[in-house]
Amino acid sequence: RVPVGILISGRGSNMMALAEACADPAFPARIALVLSNDPAAAGLTWAAERGLPTAVVPHRDYEDREAFENAVHAHLRDAGVRLICLAGFMRLLTAGFVERWTDRLLNIHPSLLPAFKGLHTHERVLDAGMKLHGCTVHLVRPEMDSGPILVQAAVPVLPDDSAESLAARVLAQEHRIYPLALRLMAEERVRVSGEACHIRDGAPSTEA
Numbered sequence: 648r649v650p651v652g653i654l655i656s657g658r659g660s661n662m663m664a665l666a667e668a669c670a671d672p673a674f675p676a677r678i679a680l681v682l683s684n685d686p687a688a689a690g691l692t693w694a695a696e697r698g699l700p701t702a703v704v705p706h707r708d709y710e711d712r713e714a715f716e717n718a719v720h721a722h723l724r725d726a727g728v729r730l731i732c733l734a735g736f737m738r739l740l741t742a743g744f745v746e747r748w749t750d751r752l753l754n755i756h757p758s759l760l761p762a763f764k765g766l767h768t769h770e771r772v773l774d775a776g777m778k779l780h781g782c783t784v785h786l787v788r789p790e791m792d793s794g795p796i797l798v799q800a801a802v803p804v805l806p807d808d809s810a811e812s813l814a815a816r817v818l819a820q821e822h823r824i825y826p827l828a829l830r831l832m833a834e835e836r837v838r839v840s841g842e843a844c845h846i847r848d849g850a851p852s853t854e855a
């Protein structure tokens with residue numbers, strides 16, 4: 648089973664969804680490390696209570712991004728990690744780090760990329776009057792929230808939605824598609840060609 652490192656900064660609900668998928672011995676990946684840049688991340692406690700290996704690399708302890716990322720990289724390497732899932736990891740990664748993990752670094756983002764990169768996606772979707780919204784799992788490239796798309800899910804924007812109700816509808820889909828994307832990667836069913844991912848064996852690349 649492919650050893651996976653999950654990077655979090657907070658609540659960690661996507662990490663939990665991935666961990667629950669990996670708890671099935673038939674799943675092709677296993678959690679080798681849950682790492683947080685924030686010692687207070689709630690997800691760390693959850694992971695430790697379940698006996699998952701955890702690490703904390705507080706970014707404030709490092710003099711620059713490169714030193715912080717070198718420490719993160721050393722933890723991942725020592726844990727034997729082969730694939731990384733960013734799951735609410737709120738530090739921008741430099742090109743140096745991203746390029747060391749090309750096509751082995753996944754991110755989940757709460758919008759239908761390439762629309763609504765960046766923060767506060769649910770508020771911005773409502774402000775724009777969008778009728779559809781969703782989430783994306785993609786391979787990470789140095790430019791923020793860009794890279795070949797692995798899986799997306801769409802949800803309707805309903806007339807009475809608040810940012811919170813919309814976020815909850817999207818989050819339920821995040822928890823469904825992140826394990827699906829990790830499975831595709833772990834089973835080596837993804838071929839990257841230019842800006843796009845092609846999925847072998849007729850696996851679904853879209854699930855609305």
Ligand code: GAR
Nearest residue numbers: 657658659660661734735755756757
């Ligand atoms: C998730 O909605 C994730 O898509 C988003 O942060 C939340 C983390 O929740 N990520 C980003 O906005 C990345 N730019 P979680 O900690 O419960 O998984």
